[in-house]
Amino acid sequence: MFEKSTWIRLPRNVVVGHGVRSEVVDVVDDLHLQGRPLFVTSPTPRTVAADPIAADFEAAGIDPAIVTIEKATFDAVERVIEVAEAEAVSYLVGIGGGKAIDIAKMASHHLDMGFLSVPTAASHDGIVSNRGSVPDGDSRHSVAAEPPLAVVADTGILADAPWELTTAGCADIISNYTAVMDWRLAQRLKDVEYSEYAAALSEMTAEILVDNADLIRPGLEESAWVVTKALMSSGVAMSIAGSSRPASGAEHLFSHQLDRLAPGTALHGHQVGVGSIMTAYLHGGDRGIWRDIRDALASIDAPTTAAELGIDDETVVEALTTCHRIRDRYTILGDGMNERAARDVATKTGVID
Numbered sequence: 369m370f371e372k373s374t375w376i377r378l379p380r381n382v383v384v385g386h387g388v389r390s391e392v393v394d395v396v397d398d399l400h401l402q403g404r405p406l407f408v409t410s411p412t413p414r415t416v417a418a419d420p421i422a423a424d425f426e427a428a429g430i431d432p433a434i435v436t437i438e439k440a441t442f443d444a445v446e447r448v449i450e451v452a453e454a455e456a457v458s459y460l461v462g463i464g465g466g467k468a469i470d471i472a473k474m475a476s477h478h479l480d481m482g483f484l485s486v487p488t489a490a491s492h493d494g495i496v497s498n499r500g501s502v503p504d505g506d507s508r509h510s511v512a513a514e515p516p517l518a519v520v521a522d523t524g525i526l527a528d529a530p531w532e533l534t535t536a537g538c539a540d541i542i543s544n545y546t547a548v549m550d551w552r553l554a555q556r557l558k559d560v561e562y563s564e565y566a567a568a569l570s571e572m573t574a575e576i577l578v579d580n581a582d583l584i585r586p587g588l589e590e591s592a593w594v595v596t597k598a599l600m601s602s603g604v605a606m607s608i609a610g611s612s613r614p615a616s617g618a619e620h621l622f623s624h625q626l627d628r629l630a631p632g633t634a635l636h637g638h639q640v641g642v643g644s645i646m647t648a649y650l651h652g653g654d655r656g657i658w659r660d661i662r663d664a665l666a667s668i669d670a671p672t673t674a675a676e677l678g679i680d681d682e683t684v685v686e687a688l689t690t691c692h693r694i695r696d697r698y699t700i701l702g703d704g705m706n707e708r709a710a711r712d713v714a715t716k717t718g719v720i721d
């Protein structure tokens with residue numbers, strides 16, 4: 369008997385476009401959400417979006433509570449849960465980059481409350497995903513979390529954000545190529561659960577983004593459209609898979625380790641992009657697609673070297689040799705690279721000198 373079952377939870381409303389920030393109140397009404405919201409944001413996104421959206425809610429007779437977080441940690445999730453309980457709110461709104469949205473989705477999962485995702489940067493593909501990503505000691509957890517009931521992505525805000533945030537989002541998408549290679553490898557060698565639909569969607573998303581690279585330019589609002597659609601499509605792939613596997617392989621392990629070794633130095637998307645150049649080389653050798661990945665990153669102004677990330681060569685080698693321990697996720701790194709092999713791949717791909 370075939371007894372498999374799955375739940376794929378996706379947003380009901382996806383509202384994208386110029387000025388849609390002012391439609392958050394209408395989206396809440398359309399979802400029949402009652403009571404007070406808690407806005408989960410971080411310092412700059414608060415000024416850019418959370419405070420103006422709060423004013424719209426107040427004008428509609430709703431008094432939102434606001435909590436500002438600085439880091440994506442389990443402590444931050446706890447703090448948001450405490451504020452939600454103390455302020456007697458009935459749903460959450462994550463307003464900001466990947467960290468604020470991750471914290472909001474994890475807290476709403478714990479509270480069993482609905483949540484809305486309002487990205488202020490096209491910098492990451494967690495906008496619609498049902499996963500939260502949190503460092504914890506030597507590990508990095510990919511936690512099951514509440515997917516958003518709705519996404520409100522204002523392309524005016526996204527296009528006004530610093531350009532490097534958008535190039536980071538592009539690089540997070542381009543890294544899907546190697547994430548899927550790792551996933552297929554793990555399926556073949558370790559029989560891990562695999563979804564061909566999620567893998568195909570993730571790869572196709574990267575392909576469409578690369579094909580439209582000439583539309584991705586600073587100051588062009590259309591770029592925010594192109595990148596945001598890709599970020600959402602990649603998040604849907606994660607929700608279909610019920611795992612971050614379609615968008616996170618060894619290149620993400622490398623980035624998570626850099627977050628530990630050189631915290632706050634480079635953006636998540638930029639780190640996974642550089643990681644992807646090297647893991648593509650590990651998969652395909654010199655005839656593989658590593659040059660295509662490097663050139664795609666360069667074409668949208670994303671870093672392709674350690675120097676452009678602001679990270680020194682030795683830290684890259686250390687991250688490559690240790691990042692397989694970050695989590696129990698089989699990838700091309702297997703049980704770890706030795707130092708010579710790590711230096712070799714980083715040098716041959718031009719990531720280090």
Ligand SMILES: NC(=O)c1ccc[n+]([C@@H]2O[C@H](COP(=O)([O-])OP(=O)(O)OC[C@H]3O[C@@H](n4cnc5c(N)ncnc54)[C@H](O)[C@@H]3O)[C@@H](O)[C@H]2O)c1
Nearest residue numbers: 412465466467488489491492493494497499500501529636
């Ligand atoms: N859950 C998932 O599926 C998923 C997917 C991808 C990434 N992530 C996580 O998301 C995080 C990376 O996201 P990120 O790069 O957005 O990090 P982030 O949330 O720290 O944002 C980066 C910076 O951009 C600033 N910012 C945001 N909007 C701005 C705006 N409009 N103007 C000026 N500054 C603005 C933020 O204040 C912050 O300083 C990582 O923790 C990563 O693990 C999660």
Ligand SMILES: O=P(O)(O)OC[C@@H](O)CO
Nearest residue numbers: 493501510612615616620
């Ligand atoms: O599960 P992780 O490795 O945090 O990956 C999530 C996301 O960054 C994929 O783009």
Ligand SMILES: [Zn+2]
Nearest residue numbers: 493540620640
């Ligand atoms: Zn990512």
